[in-house]
Amino acid sequence: MATTLRIKQPENFSFDACLQFLDRGFDECLYHVNGKDVKRLIRLQSGLAFITVSSKEHMLIVEIEKENISQEDKSEVYAYTLDWFDLNRDLNPFYQLLKQHNATQSFPQDYFGLRLMGIVDLYEALCWCVIGQQINLTFAHKIKTRLVHKYGDKLSRDGIEYYCFPEPQTLQNIQRQELVDMQFSKQKINYIINISRAFCQGELHKPELLKLTKEQQMTKLTAIKGIGPWTANYVLMKSLRDMTCIAYGDTGLSSSLHTHFKTDKKPDKKIIDAVFKPFASWESYLNFYLWRSLTD
DNA sequence: GGCCAGGACTCAA
DNA sequence: TTGAGTCATGGC
Incomplete structure (x- = not known):
């Protein structure tokens, strides 16, 4: 049907x-x-x-x-x-802002119409962050694929297999060795299990989180071991759709800021905040477009 | 072969 | 609260 x-x-x-x-x-x-x-x-x-x-x-x-x-x-x-x-979302105000600054004036044309593509499933977004912490993205995708292929729901169509991200109920009681075999570090395994349990016990629930302020969301998320400031900002941006997030500590963001704003190769929070200040209320989008510029 | 990767935690001082 | 050590392994 x-x-x-x-x-x-x-x-x-x-x-x-x-x-x-x-x-x-x-x-x-x-x-x-x-x-x-x-x-x-x-x-x-x-x-x-x-x-x-x-x-x-x-x-x-x-x-x-x-x-x-x-x-x-x-x-x-x-x-x-x-x-x-x-x-x-009306991107007009964002594009007007971008055009006012030399470093970003070409973005509205270069990436015209690009939307901040979300990760609708909060649990998936958090697990993806843990997987991606401190390892290169190629390898991160590789081990995510192993996880999804083993534990995710599947449907075959026209010779291609399509998968959903596994559910927290599936991963909360997983045999650690199975993830070790997929080349997850012990830390990542603990973090994923922590997060899975938080969902299963109702501590994390997207509709409930959406009712809180940004500060409350950050507090709630970072209370869970494995969710640091980078991960919290990432999921606020990609899943909870807060438009004022900056992925502090992100190596890609640092690199892109260095390219476009001539900042240090590893700018501290103060410097990053100064760069983002003129783009207030569009921080997430600027961050996203800066990431996008890395793959040109 | 060495440095780095879409970090976060622990622990000492 | 700040800094160094640790995790862990692939990619280049």
Whole structure:
């Protein structure tokens, strides 16, 4: 059974720019970009759904394949797509700001219509951060793929296997040795189990976190071992959609700031804050665009 | 072969 | 509260 949603694209939106970001050279196991569309398996309240997102005449076309598609399913997929592509945001003020500064004036043209692509699943976002801590991204993708292939829900379609990120219930009681065999460090294993338990025990719950202030969210997240300032800022930006986050301590961000703003190779928080100050309320987007510039 | 990678923790002073 | 040590292994 299949159905199609049509979502009007906002101004300053480029599906191609978003797709290019999704397909920027890493082996990504949670979605497949194939020319002009992106396909993935997502988890709805009522079960798994396979979606294909493409673009046609200023509309996003979302095909849903699932058994017994209900109105609730459609609403969920609609909300998911809005969140994933950050469609409910007017980028005009951000682009105006970028144009006012020499270091960033070319961004609105270079990356026109690129949205801050989200990680809708907070649990996935946190685990992904732990995986990516302090190791290179190529290797990070490699071990994430091993984890997802072993514990994630799967669906085969046209000869390709699509996966959902595993659920906390699955990973909270995992045999540590199995992750060691996948080349996770003991630290990362502990962190992932900590985070999984926090979700299973209800300590972390995205809808509840969304009701809190940014400071409260940071406190709640960093109280869990394995979630430091970098990870907290990353998930606030990518999953909770706070637009004022800066990934302090991020090597890629440091490198990009060095390139565009001529800062030290490892700028401290004070220097970073000074650079970001003129972009107040758009810090997350500037951070994201600076990351994007690394893969040019 | 050595340095670094989308960090975070512990522990000493 | 600051700094050094530790984790761990692939990528280049």
